Structures are given as C-alpha cells and as structure tokens.
Amino acid sequence: MRFFATGLLLLIITSTLHAQQDTGSGMDFLNIAPSPYQLSLAEATSATLSGSSAIYSNPALLVMEPSSSVEANYTVWIAEVNNQYASANFLKDDYAIGFGVYNSRSTEFEARGEPGPSRGNFSISYLSLSASAAYKLGPFSAGVTGHYLREEVFQLRANGYSFSAGLAGEFLNKRLRFGAVIQNLGEMNELNQIATPLPSTFRLGAAVNLIELSTPVRNDLPILLSLHSEWIRPLEDLPGGDYTNSDGNDDFFSLAMSADIADLIQLRGGYKFGPTERPVSLGLGVNIEPVTVNYAMVPFSTGFGMAHSIGVQFYF
Numbered sequence: 001m002r003f004f005a006t007g008l009l010l011l012i013i014t015s016t017l018h019a020q021q022d023t024g025s026g027m028d029f030l031n032i033a034p035s036p037y038q039l040s041l042a043e044a045t046s047a048t049l050s051g052s053s054a055i056y057s058n059p060a061l062l063v064m065e066p067s068s069s070v071e072a073n074y075t076v077w078i079a080e081v082n083n084q085y086a087s088a089n090f091l092k093d094d095y096a097i098g099f100g101v102y103n104s105r106s107t108e109f110e111a112r113g114e115p116g117p118s119r120g121n122f123s124i125s126y127l128s129l130s131a132s133a134a135y136k137l138g139p140f141s142a143g144v145t146g147h148y149l150r151e152e153v154f155q156l157r158a159n160g161y162s163f164s165a166g167l168a169g170e171f172l173n174k175r176l177r178f179g180a181v182i183q184n185l186g187e188m189n190e191l192n193q194i195a196t197p198l199p200s201t202f203r204l205g206a207a208v209n210l211i212e213l214s215t216p217v218r219n220d221l222p223i224l225l226s227l228h229s230e231w232i233r234p235l236e237d238l239p240g241g242d243y244t245n246s247d248g249n250d251d252f253f254s255l256a257m258s259a260d261i262a263d264l265i266q267l268r269g270g271y272k273f274g275p276t277e278r279p280v281s282l283g284l285g286v287n288i289e290p291v292t293v294n295y296a297m298v299p300f301s302t303g304f305g306m307a308h309s310i311g312v313q314f315y316f
Contacts, residue, residue, distance in 0.1 A: 027126060027188070028199055029081075029104035030056075030102075030128065030162075030184050031199045033053070033057065034075075034102050035050060035309070035311050036073060036075070037050045037053065037285065038053055038057060039075070039283065039296040040256075040268040040269070040284075040294070041254075042254040042255065042256045042270025042271055042280075042281045043230070044207075044230035045058070045228065046058040047168065047177045047228070047230070048177070048228050049065055051087075051089065052087040052088055052089035052313075053071065053073070053085070056130070058143070058166035058168060058180075058181040059098065059133070059165070060168040061141070061143070061168050062089050062097075062134040063095065063096035063141050064141055064170060064177075066315075068091045069313055070086075070087070070088040070316075071086065071311055071313040072312055073294075073310070076309070077104075078304045080107070081104060083103065083105075085102045087101070095136075096133070097132065098130075098133075100129075100130040102127070102128040103127050103128075104125065105123060105124070105125040105126075106125075107123040123152070124152065124153050124154075125151070127150040128148070128149055132144065132146075139169050140167070140168070140169045142167050143166050144163065144164070145163065147162045149161060149162060149186070157191075159188070159189050161186045162183075162185060164181060165181065166182070176207075176209075177206065177207045178205070178206050180205075182202050183203065184199055184200045185200055200235040200236045201232055201235055204231045206228075207226065207227070207229075211225050212224045221262050222263075223260065224259070225259055226260070227255075227256075227257060228255070228258065228270070229255050229256070231251065231252070234250070234252075250275050252274035254271070254273070256269065256270030264287055265287070266285035266286075267284060268283040268285070269281065277301055278298050280298070281298045289315070291313070291314055293311070293312055294309075294311050295308075
C-alpha cells in the first residue's frame with residue numbers, strides 16, 4: 001500500500017510540474033541562471049564576465065575576471081519555487097579556482113495517498129555543489145566545472161553528477177570576447193525506478209563593448225554600451241521546463257544590451273528568441289566598490305507571474 005501511495009504521489013507531482021511549465025522545477029533549475037546579473041541579460045553570458053557565477057555559465061571566464069570575488073543571490077521564481085546561490089572565485093596569476101552551491105526548493109505540495117484530506121505539505125528540493133578550475137594562456141582560457149547533484153522528492157532521494165567545460169578568448173584590447181561551453185553532461189541515479197534526465201546544452205556567445213559616450217558637462221559622465229549575444233542548442237530531448245513549446249531540439253538565441261554609467265550604475269535588458277515562456281528580462285546594478293548589488297526581474301508571457309532576483313557581489 002505504501003509503495004502504491006508513493007507511486008501515486010510521484011504521478012501527481014509529475015503531472016503538476018508539467019502543468020505548471022517553466023517553473024524551474026526538476027533538474028531544469030540548472031537551466032536557470034543562478035545570479036540576477038546573468039538573468040537580466042537573458043542569460044547571454046557564456047562570453048560575459050559575471051563574477052563567480054561563471055562557474056555555471058562558462059568556467060573559462062573565471063580566470064579573465066579583474067579580481068577574486070564572492071557572491072550570494074536569492075531568486076523568487078514562480079509557482080512558489082525559491083533558488084539560492086552562493087559562490088567564490090579565487091585568482092592567482094594565470095589560474096583560477098571556484099566553488100559554488102546552488103539550491104532550488106518548493107514546499108507547497110500536498111501529500112495525498114488516497115482521496116480525502118491531505119496528510120500535510122512536503123517539499124521538493126534540488127542541490128548542486130560545484131568546483132571549478134580555469135587556466136589562461138595569452139588571450140585564451142579554458143575551464144571545467146564538476147557538479148555533485150542531489151534531488152529530494154517526498155521521501156525519495158537520488159544523487160548524480162555532471163560536468164561543464166568551456167573556452168573563451170579576448171581580443172581588441174579586451175573589448176571583444178567569445179565563449180563556448182558544453183553544460184551538464186552527466187547522469188542521475190534512479191528516483192523510484194526512473195532517473196531524472198539532465199538539461200545538457202551547448203552555448204556559443206559573444207560580448208563586445210560597442211561605444212563609450214561622454215556627457216557634455218563639466219564633470220564627464222561616461223556611458224559604456226555593450227552588446228551580449230548567445231546561441232543555445234539543447235543536447236537532450238527534454239519536454240516541459242524552459243523548453244515548454246518545443247520538441248526538445250529547438251535552438252534559442254539571446255540578445256542583450258547593457259549601459260554602464262560612470263562605473264556606478266548599470267542598466268540591462270535582454271530578449272530570448274525561441275519557444276520559452278520567459279523571453280524578456282530586465283535588470284539593474286549599483287556598484288560601490290568593492291561591492292555590487294544586482295537586481296533582475298523576469299516576467300512570464302503566459303500569466304504565471306514574474307520572477308525576481310537579487311544578489312550581492314564582493315570583489316577583493
């Protein structure tokens with residue numbers, strides 16, 4: 001009877017997650033950028049310096065950062081899903097190592113083994129513990145990240161692993177940067193006879209500082225305009241999740257702009273082209289060295305609501 005009840009619970013959970021679509025539930029949380037900086041750029045960050053959160057976007061970028069950093073971020077996703085992320089990146093000469101923890105959790109599921117009143121609420125949570133290493137040789141760099149993964153659904157547990165590997169290059173006095181990364185290659189153990197698939201992707205991106213403007217006043221106010229772009233190719237046929245209207249093989253393309261005003265305030269916005277329920281993203285950053293505070297909001301086009309993310313970065 002207990003086995004039957006557990007199976008029924010899993011069936012209800014699976015149906016609920018597919019009905020909610022793009023909530024970030026399941027291992028699809030690995031498809032959601034862990035920081036507000038990355039979210040605000042429509043996640044076009046495989047060639048964009050974004051602090052220690054590059055552990056997830058492209059580990060090759062960790063060694064291209066101007067200094068070491070730590071950060072902590074909190075994201076309120078839709079459908080009562082909350083994501084927490086913390087990481088650190090340590091630079092030394094042409095090397096960098098990084099460590100990160102990324103957790104996604106929801107506690108709003110009712111436990112039912114039979115018709116009638118629920119037996120209370122239970123949680124679904126997903127965890128990634130990560131370690132990265134990167135090396136720079138001239139204008140090029142390479143990096144790799146290893147992830148220990150864990151999922152908990154009701155009383156069920158499963159562990160797994162994945163790897164991400166990336167390359168990056170800087171040109172034109174660091175005004176132009178390219179990046180390529182393969183993400184989330186690995187596997188999970190079985191969760192009640194079925195292993196959860198991982199959202200493996202290939203990403204190819206570019207970031208360029210387009211133009212720097214100065215205001216015609218006594219105290220110049222420089223404004224740096226930058227363009228960020230990325231092509232995303234899913235490597236697995238995964239229904240639901242972020243690829244809600246696709247057959248699992250559709251490509252995505254993200255394009256974003258950022259305006260850095262006097263190295264104090266940064267305005268960001270991006271658009272993701274493809275079968276996603278969250279094409280638009282907007283964000284703001286305030287930099288008071290050595291601390292930067294970032295915020296992002298991501299509205300959902302289907303009326304599910306809006307995701308909000310806030311984070312703090314400290315450079316040293």
